[in-house]
Amino acid sequence: AQSVTQLDSQVPVFEEAPVELRCNYSSSVSVYLFWYVQYPNQGLQLLLKYLSGSTLVKGINGFEAEFNKSQTSFHLRKPSVHISDTAEYFCAVILLSGNTPLVFGKGTRLSVIA
Amino acid sequence: GEEVAQTPKHLVRGEGQKAKLYCAPIKGHSYVFWYQQVLKNEFKFLISFQNENVFDETGMPKERFSAKCLPNSPCSLEIQATKLEDSAVYFCASSQIPAHGYTFGSGTRLTVV
Numbered sequence: 570a571q572s573v574t575q576l577d578s579q580v581p582v583f584e585e586a587p588v589e590l591r592c593n594y595s596s597s598v599s600v601y602l603f604w605y606v607q608y609p610n611q612g613l614q615l616l617l618k619y620l621s622g623s624t625l626v627k628g629i630n631g632f633e634a635e636f637n638k639s640q641t642s643f644h645l646r647k648p649s650v651h652i653s654d655t656a657e658y659f660c661a662v663i664l665l666s667g668n669t670p671l672v673f674g675k676g677t678r679l680s681v682i683a
Numbered sequence: 684g685e686e687v688a689q690t691p692k693h694l695v696r697g698e699g700q701k702a703k704l705y706c707a708p709i710k711g712h713s714y715v716f717w718y719q720q721v722l723k724n725e726f727k728f729l730i731s732f733q734n735e736n737v738f739d740e741t742g743m744p745k746e747r748f749s750a751k752c753l754p755n756s757p758c759s760l761e762i763q764a765t766k767l768e769d770s771a772v773y774f775c776a777s778s779q780i781p782a783h784g785y786t787f788g789s790g791t792r793l794t795v796v
Contacts, residue, residue: 612788613774615786673726
């Protein structure tokens with residue numbers, strides 16, 4: 570079975586500073602990878618996904634992530650954060666077949682401080 | 684529509700009462716998924732459908748939870764005889780190609796008192 574580990578439960582960062590949210594996964598077979606964002610009292614919004622091709626994936630709101638197969642990682646980065654980026658961020662994986670459900674990490678709370 | 688519509692947004696039930704949640708998937712999406720998000724932010728998969736057929740129910744508590752996706756009706760998740768531990772936000776998602784990701788609704792917050 571697949572699993573996702575988000576190493577940091579909370580990440581405080583000053584406005585305009587860079588940020589990296591870490592995600593590692595475990596799977597015996599190849600997976601697709603996702604980052605979702607959840608703003609307070611809202612649903613999940615897809616930030617970006619890796620299906621194939623370039624290992625550097627660009628998403629919405631200036632976020633990007635890099636797939637590293639050898640390290641089984643898919644870390645999320647943004648070079649300069651805004652107050653509006655304060656939210657919960659979830660890394661998720663799914664088998665290429667899609668026959669089992671999307672599996673989520675426990676989330677990382679990003680708090681941007683003015 | 685272009686969004687997954689979940690109703691109601693909030694639901695309060697006394698312990699032992701029934702709760703019914705609804706989800707209208709995006710038009711053209713044949714897969715529907717239900718997840719439960721508890722206080723620690725963990726997403727627990729409950730059940731999925733391909734059209735009106737159960738696709739995967741491995742996460743579904745057998746005793747009090749049931750779900751349906753019938754033609755020309757919103758999908759539903761029903762909890763009979765709610766317990767305090769059922770308090771959570773229930774998310775519905777839909778997809779045309781599950782491996783390429785899901786689109787989530789805004790959730791229904793169930794509070795059992």
